[in-house]
Amino acid sequence: MSKWKLMMVVAIAILSIGVLAACGNAPDDAGTDDSSNEANASENNEEANADEDASVSGPINIDGSSTVLPIMEYLTYEYSQQNGDVTIALNSSGSGGGFKKSTVGEIDLSNASRPIKDEEIATAEENGIELHEIELAYDGLSVVVSQENDFLESLTIDQLKQIFLADGGATKWSDVNPEWPEEDIVIYSPGHDSGTFDYWNEVILEEEPMREGENVTLSEDDNTLVTGIKSDPYAIGFFGYAYYAENQDTLKVLGIDNGDGNPVKPDATTIQDGSYSPLSRPLFTYVNVAYMKEKPQVLDFVEFAIENAGAGAEQVGYVALPEEKYTEQLEAIKEKAAN
């Protein structure tokens, strides 16, 4: 019986510690709550203005695209190595998920693998929020088939439409080109919530519905797409360049013919100089301009991010922007923050 009592005492003790912690912290709740951060942040700002050399501190909240996550993780990691007092929380709920939070002012930075949509800008304006676009790196959306595929080397945009559109008219490879085998086209595509799909939807599908149902697999996990495509000679799919670069021994990347009869394959050069068109896309982060002015740590991090994004891009398998683009963006940011 005594052991039983002891256990209950321990259990109650644990619980009451929890309750006490909750009560003790309740007044501070405001301190970590996003809404009142603005109040605290303006105090911080005054301090920072008073002493320019003071090291920055405070929270930075980032959310958005899982495609941008690796490069943003590089940037936040390197930044927090140098600025231990800044607490960064980096989430990954998709480009759209990030904008849902940034357009209502819940987060400081919103990562995206597509430009912000008009309706998202509208929501932000309703809430009196200005989001400033920053390009971090380029990604070449790569159209790939299996190494076992021996009939495809390149495709035109029209052929991609035929293959991927719901009423494109092709369900077998022979429908696209009579010389190709009479086998079902098997499609592997990122899920509809991803920015990767949004980009594809915009430049290839042009907002027409994509094929669905039989022989179409959607997955939010790009590694699932890689696995599906590499073992099926009649499969085709698309995803970020990094996933192709890591699987070059099992996947074959297709050249894309932009209508001029000259197919271009994605690589660091063609993605950076834009000749891999139209599937070369920028990766963005959008910063809340008001928070950038109010919170010195956000401005400091954004400057750090622009200065180091090029190195980050190479580390995680994306393509850096030309150096002058980073310089221009840095100046734009300094100007924004000064006003």
Place this chain on the structure above:
Amino acid sequence: MHTNNTSKLKNRVILNKLFKLLFIFATSIALLFLGVLIYRILSQGLDYLTIDFLKNYPAPYIEEAGIFAGLMGSLFMIAITAPVAIILGVSTAIYLEEYAKQNKFTRFIQVNVQNLAGVPSIVFGLLGLTFFVYMLELGYTLIAGALTMSLLVLPVIVVAAQEAIRSVPKELRDASIGMGATKWQTIWRIVLPASIPGILTGSILALSRAIGETAPLIIVGAAAAIYTIPDSIFSKYTVMPMQIWSWTSRPQEEWQYVAAAGIIVLLIILLCMNAIAVWIRNKFQNRY
């Protein structure tokens, strides 16, 4: 007549053997897949499972990446989820079993609790987002995540605790009441101690589910990368499954091995939790 009897006996013996084989087969299939899974995880992840891996925060470099933030986040989360879910769950079970009148309304609650145990976890995530994050204005914090997890595992704990309380022999209660004990004294001193093994087994299984969940926590805002451990219940946080999920979705193959190392840590924590449950159960078993 005589031959007929032997053949009947023979049939029964064959049937007996057949079913024994079937059950062994079923068990070995489960064990086989468990074995393959553990072998795969260990062979991929063991090389990456170092002290540094346990101590480090997420990093873009494979050799520097670690699970410390996730490990601490998971432990803190369970430290909040466990008391909240167990106390609420066991209290509900006591009310339903000992106090509630057996009428249609009680049966309605019963059925609903049992159904809740089968609701997909993402639904609890949405509930947590609406209720804890927005209505209670807790934000995307550890406490909001932990309370969401409490809701997720609550039905399982209620059902397990009800079963355990129901299995305490009626004679024990009658004897206690007969000795002049009040209902509360009977519950506190007789029923609860006797049902502790069942309650704990159910609770630990439920908490093991909570520690492995990702989907609801993505919705209530567990971070994919964070370089601090929570210093209050209103801190940002991450948990082990979030980290593992973030690693498995990387293009570079080595990250899969880092993820495997993370899975090993998660499995070890799960095994420890289960070991504690078994130990407590054995301590309290056969008291009556």
